[in-house]
Amino acid sequence: MKITIIGAGYVGLVSSACFAELGNHVVCVERDALRVAQLQSGEVPLHEPGLQELVARNLAAGRLAFATDVALGVRHAQVLFIAVGTPMAADGSADLTQVLEVAHAVGRHVSRFLVVANKSTVPVGTAQRVHDAIAQGLAARQLARVPAFAVASNPEFLKEGAAVEDFMRPDRVVIGVPEGRAGERAAGLLRRAYAPFNRNRERMVVMDVKSAELAKYAANALLATKISFMNDMAALADAVGADIEQVRRGIGSDRRIGYDFIYAGLGYGGSCFPKDVAALCHTARGAGQRLRVVEAVQAVNDAQAGRFVQRLLQHFGGSLAGRVIALWGLTFKPGTDDVREAPSRILVRRLVAAGARVQAHDPLVHSLEQLMAGDPPARRARLAPHVAFCAGPLQAAQGADALVIATEWKIYRSPDFAALRRALRAPVIFDGRNLFDPAELGRQGFFYQGVGRGQR
Numbered sequence: 001m002k003i004t005i006i007g008a009g010y011v012g013l014v015s016s017a018c019f020a021e022l023g024n025h026v027v028c029v030e031r032d033a034l035r036v037a038q039l040q041s042g043e044v045p046l047h048e049p050g051l052q053e054l055v056a057r058n059l060a061a062g063r064l065a066f067a068t069d070v071a072l073g074v075r076h077a078q079v080l081f082i083a084v085g086t087p088m089a090a091d092g093s094a095d096l097t098q099v100l101e102v103a104h105a106v107g108r109h110v111s112r113f114l115v116v117a118n119k120s121t122v123p124v125g126t127a128q129r130v131h132d133a134i135a136q137g138l139a140a141r142q143l144a145r146v147p148a149f150a151v152a153s154n155p156e157f158l159k160e161g162a163a164v165e166d167f168m169r170p171d172r173v174v175i176g177v178p179e180g181r182a183g184e185r186a187a188g189l190l191r192r193a194y195a196p197f198n199r200n201r202e203r204m205v206v207m208d209v210k211s212a213e214l215a216k217y218a219a220n221a222l223l224a225t226k227i228s229f230m231n232d233m234a235a236l237a238d239a240v241g242a243d244i245e246q247v248r249r250g251i252g253s254d255r256r257i258g259y260d261f262i263y264a265g266l267g268y269g270g271s272c273f274p275k276d277v278a279a280l281c282h283t284a285r286g287a288g289q290r291l292r293v294v295e296a297v298q299a300v301n302d303a304q305a306g307r308f309v310q311r312l313l314q315h316f317g318g319s320l321a322g323r324v325i326a327l328w329g330l331t332f333k334p335g336t337d338d339v340r341e342a343p344s345r346i347l348v349r350r351l352v353a354a355g356a357r358v359q360a361h362d363p364l365v366h367s368l369e370q371l372m373a374g375d376p377p378a379r380r381a382r383l384a385p386h387v388a389f390c391a392g393p394l395q396a397a398q399g400a401d402a403l404v405i406a407t408e409w410k411i412y413r414s415p416d417f418a419a420l421r422r423a424l425r426a427p428v429i430f431d432g433r434n435l436f437d438p439a440e441l442g443r444q445g446f447f448y449q450g451v452g453r454g455q456r
């Protein structure tokens with residue numbers, strides 16, 4: 001099939017490479033010319049396991065091409081996927097500027113039947129707005145024969161760090177199509193595009209467009225709910241002297257609950273949950289329907305990293321002036337180079353504000369520019385004298401008054417505790433990911449605090 005994907009971010013690039021790997025001819029359109037030039041030379045500008053190989057192989061095979069020209073992409077496609085950003089606007093809603101820009105471009109250039117499938121996470125009603133924008137563009141062209149088109153919803157469920165694997169082995173493929181002939185044609189073409197995934201069992205879940213749009217937010221909000229529930233429970237565990245890790249093991253074995261997404265920690269970060277939970281609450285308020293559970297999920301999450309810092313501050317008598325804090329892990333989760341809404345960003349700001357000097361280590365983040373990307377330069381400059389990036393975990397720990405763990409990268413899981421104790425000025429660990437057994441760490445001579453490990 002001929003497929004065009006607009007946007008070469010995590011979703012667009014992974015989808016492009018994977019669809020090409022399945023034998024389709026894919027054009028990936030990206031407005032950032034530098035990124036396109038990098039990709040054309042086989043350089044992948046983001047870290048995602050397996051992606052580099054897929055891009056190289058499919059570029060070489062001529063099944064994958066990168067372009068900045070959206071007109072070329074529209075002319076190429078039988079199915080065009082929108083995979084551009086939908087960042088959070090100031091009022092918490094999803095900013096649809098990038099999506100609607102693509103819709104207008106489609107209206108300007110479409111010349112034969114086209115399925116426009118939206119992979120970006122967008123609020124209910126967006127497909128209709130995309131439809132209207134395309135129709136408007138077409139009307140302005142005053143064509144003798146107006147090509148038919150259909151706007152479908154095809155939310156993406158991949159996780160960063162496992163994006164290729166998730167795309168290639170989806171639990172389900174949600175497709176929302178409009179009623180009528182164009183919708184049926186769209187469902188048929190999308191079925192063809194996703195047919196390779198249906199070999200052992202039917203993965204396609206076809207529904208109306210609004211339900212598909214809402215299903216994406218419902219999935220993320222439910223996963224976020226599990227996390228905030230556990231973080232709330234962790235606060236109670238601390239207050240009553242229980243251990244949230246034991247609680248987690250005690251409940252995860254119930255298959256109705258499951259082990260996934262019940263890890264207490266520093267709160268959920270990343271480019272999806274925070275903005276999607278906020279956008280869902282915004283949609284609900286606009287519909288006159290408050291989502292009280294989801295609002296509470298957001299409130300718990302907003303407070304989580306701050307609570308953790310508060311505990312650290314208490315340990316040091318309320319001030320970190322003159323203290324050195326080692327920080328392990330900066331990305332919002334392991335396996336990615338993404339720092340969007342990473343809890344580490346909150347930690348660094350708060351630790352520095354409390355007077356500390358931070359010695360940080362992360363396998364993929366090596367500078368303040370990278371960590372605080374998107375922040376005004378002046379704000380970064382204020383932090384710069386107080387944050388050092390170290391080559392390894394032990395270097396970061398050298399001479400520190402405490403070690404803070406913010407991301408559960410594998411390399412932090414089995415440290416040489418004796419060497420770590422020697423490196424630290426004081427054997428103090430504040431673990432935001434509950435990597436270790438408190439009793440064992442006590443035996444090793446550490447003062448150890450996790451999240452919800454029963455320590456007041």
Ligand SMILES: NC(=O)c1ccc[n+]([C@@H]2O[C@H](COP(=O)([O-])OP(=O)(O)OC[C@H]3O[C@@H](n4cnc5c(N)ncnc54)[C@H](O)[C@@H]3O)[C@@H](O)[C@H]2O)c1
Nearest residue numbers: 007008009010011029030031084085086098120121156160
């Ligand atoms: N990152 C994830 O794990 C993930 C997973 C599922 C869904 N989503 C959703 O998918 C969407 C994309 O997310 P992402 O993380 O890939 O975003 P991203 O910011 O990494 O990438 C978006 C890309 O689109 C490009 N772009 C914007 N407007 C364009 C235009 N008019 N023409 C060509 N290119 C354009 C940008 O330059 C950017 O490179 C969002 O709605 C997000 O919520 C993300």
Ligand SMILES: O=c1ccn([C@@H]2O[C@H](COP(=O)(O)OP(=O)(O)O[C@H]3O[C@H](CO)[C@@H](O)[C@H](O)[C@H]3O)[C@@H](O)[C@H]2O)c(=O)[nH]1
Nearest residue numbers: 156157158159160261262263265267268269270272332333
């Ligand atoms: O038990 C858990 C699981 C996750 N997290 C945190 O939750 C955040 C999100 O993690 P994860 O869901 O693994 O990463 P994302 O790549 O953001 O993926 C989510 O967001 C994507 C964008 O919408 C969806 O496509 C995915 O299905 C959904 O898992 C991270 O900060 C994790 O540290 C926890 O604190 N505890």
